[in-house]
Amino acid sequence: MDDTIVALATALGEASIHVIRISGPQASKIINMCFSPKNKERWDRQENYTLYLGKFRDEDTIIDEVLISRMLAPSSFTGEDVIEISCHGGLFVARRVLETCLKKGARLAEAGEFTKRAFFNGKLDLVQAEAIIDLISAKNESSADLALAQLEGGLSSKVIELRENVLETLAFIEAGIDFPEDDVEELDREALSLRLERGIKLAEDLLQGSKTGKILHDGLLTVIVGQPNVGKSSLLNALMREERAIVTDIPGTTRDEIREFVNIGGILLQLVDTAGIRESRDLVERMGIERTWKAIEKAELILLIIQAGENLSSEEQKIIDLYSDRVIVLMNKVDILTDIPHITRLRNEVWLPFSVQREVGFDRLEEEIRKRVYQGSSKQLKEPLLSNIRQISALRSGLGSLKNARASLEAGIPWDILSIDVREALADLSEISGQNVQESLLEEIFTRFCIGK
Structure with a gap:
C-alpha cells in the first residue's frame, strides 16, 4: 500500500469539531506542507502520540486553526503514519481541509479502508475488525460489551488456540504419512x-x-401472539413505553406486523406485534393472520397472551403443542379475577400470571427472557462469545470436518485420506481469523464500514 488515504472520520453535518484522518507513507509529508505549528521546535522533534495546535493552510491561505494528532508507524491503528486533523465543525471548513490534503497527494479513502490497512498490517485480525463494526452499531450495553470483548482479542485467542491445535494435528498426520x-x-x-x-x-x-452471542448481537426475535383484543398491542406499547400500536376495543385492529427493537433487562428484543389469530372472513385480516403464523415459525421466543380464567382456544393450543420450547404464556388480566388460576404445564412452556394494565408479571417476564438468552442462568456470561453469522458458520463447518476425521480414524481409513477433513477444518478456522480468506470476502466485510473508519 504505497498510496496515502484521507477521509472525514466524523459524521457529516454541523458540529463543534470535525476530524479528518490521513494514513500512509506520505501522511507526514502532506501535513508538513499544510500545517504551521505554534511550537515548531516541538513539532520538529517528531514525537509520537502528541498533539499540536497551529494553522492549517492551503498555500498562503489560512483555512482554520486546528489541532493535529500525530501517530507514527508502526505504533498506530493502521500500522502506517497516521495524522488526524481536528478542525471546526462546519462542513465548509472540513471540506476545504479535505480538498487541500487531496491536492497535496492523498486520495479519498474507500469504505473501511483504514481498518482494512490495519488488518493487512497485522494490527488486528478479522474477528477484531468485524468487532469494530459491531461496536459502532451496538444497540444496547450488552451488545457493546460483547463487541468490545471481541475487539480486545479475547475471542481471537480462543480461535487461535483451536486453529493451532488443528494445525499441529495435521502436522502429526503428515509425519505419520512420511x-x-x-x-x-x-x-x-x-x-x-x-x-x-x-x-x-x-x-x-x-x-x-454462539447462540447467546448471536442474540446479544442481533437481538432475540420475539413474536407477540394471541386472539384479537387480548392485549397484544397494549403489551407492545408497555414494553416500548410509548403508544406505538393502536389500542381499541374493536377486535382485529392490527392487520399487519409491527416491528420494533426494545431493551429488556440489557437484552435486545426484535418485537413483532401480529394480527390476532382467529377464524375470519375478512380477506385483509386473513392475510394478516397468515403472516402471524409465518412469524411464529421463525420466532426465537413466542409471547402467547391468553385471557386469564378462560379455556384455551384451538389456535392457542396449537401454538403450545408445536412450539412449547419457545413459548411463554402470559395469562393477561389476572387483576380482574378473584383468584389466580392454577397453572398446568402442558409441555415445556412457561406460564406467568400477567396484567398489562396493572404492570403485573413484567419482572418475571424479564427473568424468563434472561434465562433463555443465557442458557438457563440469569447471570451474564463473561467469556468472549461468537456472535457473527459468518464466523459461526465457518466454525460449524470446521467442527463437522473434525468429527468426520474422527469417524474415519475409527473406521481405519488411511491417514492420507483422513487428512483431507483435517485440512478442510484448518481452512474453515483460518477463514474466521483471516489467515486464509478470499479477497471477495474481505471486500464484502470492509465495505460494510463507513468511509473514514
Missing part, C-alpha cells in the same frame, strides 16, 4: 485420536456460547 511404519502408526492412532478429541472439544466449547 514415516509409514506399521507398528509406529498403530501406536500413534491413540495419540491422533486424543488430538482430534481435543480439537472437537475446543470447537464445541466455542460454539456453545
